[in-house]
Amino acid sequence: CIFGVLMDTFLAALFSGTSRGAIYALVALGLVIVWRGAGVVNFAQMGQAMFSTYIASTLIQNGNSYWVGFFVALFAGALLGALLDILVMRPLSNKKKTELLSSESMRAAIPVIASLGILGVLQALAGIIWAAEERGFPAPAAQEGFTVAGSVMPFTSFDVFVISIVLITLTMTTIFFKKTGVGLAMRATALNQEVARLSGIRTNFTRTLSWAISGAASSLAGLLITPTSNLSPNTLDLVLIIGFTAAVVGGLDSPAGAVLGGFIVGLVISFVTFYLSPEDVFISILAVLLIVLIVKPRGILGGKDSRRV
Numbered sequence: 191c192i193f194g195v196l197m198d199t200f201l202a203a204l205f206s207g208t209s210r211g212a213i214y215a216l217v218a219l220g221l222v223i224v225w226r227g228a229g230v231v232n233f234a235q236m237g238q239a240m241f242s243t244y245i246a247s248t249l250i251q252n253g254n255s256y257w258v259g260f261f262v263a264l265f266a267g268a269l270l271g272a273l274l275d276i277l278v279m280r281p282l283s284n285k286k287k288t289e290l291l292s293s294e295s296m297r298a299a300i301p302v303i304a305s306l307g308i309l310g311v312l313q314a315l316a317g318i319i320w321a322a323e324e325r326g327f328p329a330p331a332a333q334e335g336f337t338v339a340g341s342v343m344p345f346t347s348f349d350v351f352v353i354s355i356v357l358i359t360l361t362m363t364t365i366f367f368k369k370t371g372v373g374l375a376m377r378a379t380a381l382n383q384e385v386a387r388l389s390g391i392r393t394n395f396t397r398t399l400s401w402a403i404s405g406a407a408s409s410l411a412g413l414l415i416t417p418t419s420n421l422s423p424n425t426l427d428l429v430l431i432i433g434f435t436a437a438v439v440g441g442l443d444s445p446a447g448a449v450l451g452g453f454i455v456g457l458v459i460s461f462v463t464f465y466l467s468p469e470d471v472f473i474s475i476l477a478v479l480l481i482v483l484i485v486k487p488r489g490i491l492g493g494k495d496s497r498r499v
Contacts (some may be wrong), residue, residue, distance in 0.1 A: 201343065204457070209349035211456020212356040213415045217433025218440060218448035219359060220407035224368065225442050227376035227400020229383075230279065231434070234305040236426035237312035238274075239412030242267040243421055244320055246413060247327055256330055265408045275398045278304055283383070283397075290408050316423040324425075329417035352414050356449060359407065363445045376400050377448070413475020420467040432459070435475055439482045441489025449489060 217236065224232040245260035245266050282300050318476045331347040367373040372380060376396045378386040415429060440451025457477060462474045482490060 199464060202297060203460045204349070205343060205345035205349070206464075207460030208453065209345065209352060209456075210460060211453035212349075212353045213429070213452070214433050214456050215356050215405060215410060215435045215449040216359065216411040216414065218405045218427055218437035219356075219363060219445055220411060221437045221440060222445055222448040223363065223404040223407060223438075224400055226445075227277065227290035227403070228275070228301075228397045229379075230301040230305065231442075232272065232401075232404060233302065233430065234308035234312065234313040234343075235404065235408045235431070236412070236430040237309040238267055238270050239408040240421070240423060240426050241312050241316055242270065242405075243327065243412035243416055244316055247325055247416075247421060248320075248405065250328065251325075258337050260330070260413060263413055264406045267405040267409025267412075268402040269405070271403075271408070272403040274308060274405075275401035278308065280394060280397065299327025308315050313423040320423075324420045324422040327413075327416035327421050331415070348417065355410065355414065356452075359410070360445055360449045363377045367445065372396065372399065400460075414490075432475070435479055438489060439479060441492030443482055444489065444491040445492030447489050 221232060222233050224230055229422070242263040246263035249259040249262055252257060281302055282304055307364075308497030329348045330488070331351045333348045335343045335344045335346055342380070366367065367377060375386070375391045378389070378391060379393045380395045386396075412426060414416050416425065419425060436455040437448050438451070438452035439447075439454060440449065455478065458474055458478055459471050462468075462471050466474075487494065
């Protein structure tokens, strides 16, 4: 009957949007971590995710188990994030080296521009090392839909795994930032590095730690999205754009807001795709972003003291 068809379409859009929204939430969460810890929007994030996912894929293809590749990729992502801060971002944040730039806004833009350069370098390196090879990636759980009342739902064990990982990551991140001294130090460093240093906070350490944690979160996002797509040096570029939109929608200073924004954007994309057309997806996302910024310029869950982007 017509009602059954409509309900099946609605459930398909809901389940698809929820599972994809979990991925966007994880990407947004990685962006929020660096923003809260270092005050930088890291556009190289999904380049880091792509690179560490290639490492995991190589290990798996060479006969290692999925979980060996999984945890090695997380470690590689954290290490890469820390190295990027130490070797690139920390020198750029040194005011003595940027004092010739008279504009404060120009000084703030340097790390963002550098992150875009890092993204290009990582993509080029991946192309050189892996010959720009497009490859599949395994999933740790079944990707066949659950059967309910004789109908196969577009919701799988892998989707449950992804959503569970996102919720666990959100819980751990929230506790870390609100209940631990290191988390509070990271927030203080991002808001005002000089004041934080004068207060006795090891600002270099907290900045590097935020980049490392974000690198691990980025790698996790790469590991969870590539089983539903192919892996290549440019695979995750679009995911970065959508994840950044989700972070701004939810609040760039709020881990919970990042996750909420991810699910909202994921659901919008899914329902527009099912009920309108894929060509309308980007204009729909832009409309959501503009509405949120007009009504709540700091994002849905952005704090009153949040810095604007």
